[in-house]
Amino acid sequence: MIAIAVTGHLDLTEASVPLVRDALREVLRPFAGDEGGLTGVSCIAQGADSLFAEVVLELGGRLVVVVPARDYRQEQVEPEHAVVFDRLAEAADEVLVLDHPSANRAAYEDANRVLLGRAxxxxxxxxxxxxxxxxxxxxxxxxxxxxxxxxVDVVWPTGAARRG
Known part of the structure; x- marks a missing residue:
């Protein structure tokens, strides 16, 4: 079994989503057949984190979700991402909610440390x-x-771009 964490941009353009999804599939597929399988560790934020989590589940892997703060779902998850966030949290084998009252720089830095510590x-x-x-x-x-x-596997396929 191998545990792989994700980090990535939140603000992918709509045209980038299928490119990134395909690239993630190519990077993760070889690990899905490992002894014991693949575990993906993600904060399931909009963009790269959620695409990664979806591909992990598609490949039959297990998902560990790290939520940076107690108010993260209510205060940081945009309405258009809430359904995906909730679906992925429900599909996760484990959801770790860090003990920060609100999502701030310290919460995100701690979330990165937890992600890397689990991977x-x-x-x-x-x-x-x-x-x-x-x-x-x-x-x-x-x-x-x-x-x-x-x-570290860097995924940035040709044609990928950020909004703005």
Whole structure:
């Protein structure tokens, strides 16, 4: 069995979604046949995190969800993502809700630490841009994973883009 965590951009363009989904499938498929199977570890945020979780489940893997704060579902999940978030949380084998009262920089940084602590590998849906300085973002998680010696698979297929 192998546990793989995800980090990635929330703001993928609509046209990027199928490209990223296909790329995630290609990266994860070889691990789905591992002894004991694949465990995906995700915060199931909109964008990359949820696409990863969906592919893990599609490949027959188990899902571990890390929720950064107690108010995360109510305060941070956009209405258009709520159905997907709830469906993935329900499908998860385990849901860890971190003991932060609200989703803030410390909560996201802790969520990254928990994700990386539960994983043997990281998949990063990442365009390669440096950290924003806000903390707890995709580039920060990649840096932490590399510093910890975790293998990192960067997924950014040709044609992928962020909104805005």
């Amino acid at each position: 043997e590998r990281l998949v990063a849906v990442w365009n390669g841009e440096p950290p924003s300085g806000k903390g707890g973002g995709t580039a920060d998680a990649v840096s932490e994973a590399r510093a910890a010696g975790l293998p």
